[in-house]
Amino acid sequence: MDITLSQCFIAVDDHDRALAFYRDALGLEVRNDVGFEGMRWVTVGSPAQPDVEIVLEPPLADPHAAPEDRRVMAELLAKGLLRGVIFATEDCDATFERVRAAGGEVLQEPMDQPYGVRDCAFRDPAGNMLRFTQPRRG
Numbered sequence: 001m002d003i004t005l006s007q008c009f010i011a012v013d014d015h016d017r018a019l020a021f022y023r024d025a026l027g028l029e030v031r032n033d034v035g036f037e038g039m040r041w042v043t044v045g046s047p048a049q050p051d052v053e054i055v056l057e058p059p060l061a062d063p064h065a066a067p068e069d070r071r072v073m074a075e076l077l078a079k080g081l082l083r084g085v086i087f088a089t090e091d092c093d094a095t096f097e098r099v100r101a102a103g104g105e106v107l108q109e110p111m112d113q114p115y116g117v118r119d120c121a122f123r124d125p126a127g128n129m130l131r132f133t134q135p136r137r138g
């Protein structure tokens with residue numbers, strides 16, 4: 001069986017702010033920007049991985065969702081309780097400095113983890129946690 005990752009989804013509450021972060025701070029390219037029934041989906045990805053995309057989607061991508069469901073999703077997003085992604089990088093420390101200089105909200109400075117990686121963590125403008133990891137050397 002040959003299975004590869006194609007897309008993953010991250011909930012965002014402000015696509016313009018998210019786009020500025022993912023495109024400008026992280027250097028991802030915009031691949032698609034679609035509106036439908038008052039909602040918006042923006043697809044971004046690394047130029048180094050043309051077959052993998054991150055879709056920045058509304059917190060509750062259902063135009064018929066109940067107001068209570070929308071409120072609950074917005075609260076979960078604001079608390080940072082929805083899942084983010086882990087990015088691989090060749091230089092965790094340099095990536096950390098670049099994202100911090102671009103205004104990323106630091107959650108964890110670069111550190112060696114007992115499970116064999118060096119990583120750091122940020123929150124995106126919507127509150128999602130993003131980790132940047134590299135294999136520990138030596």
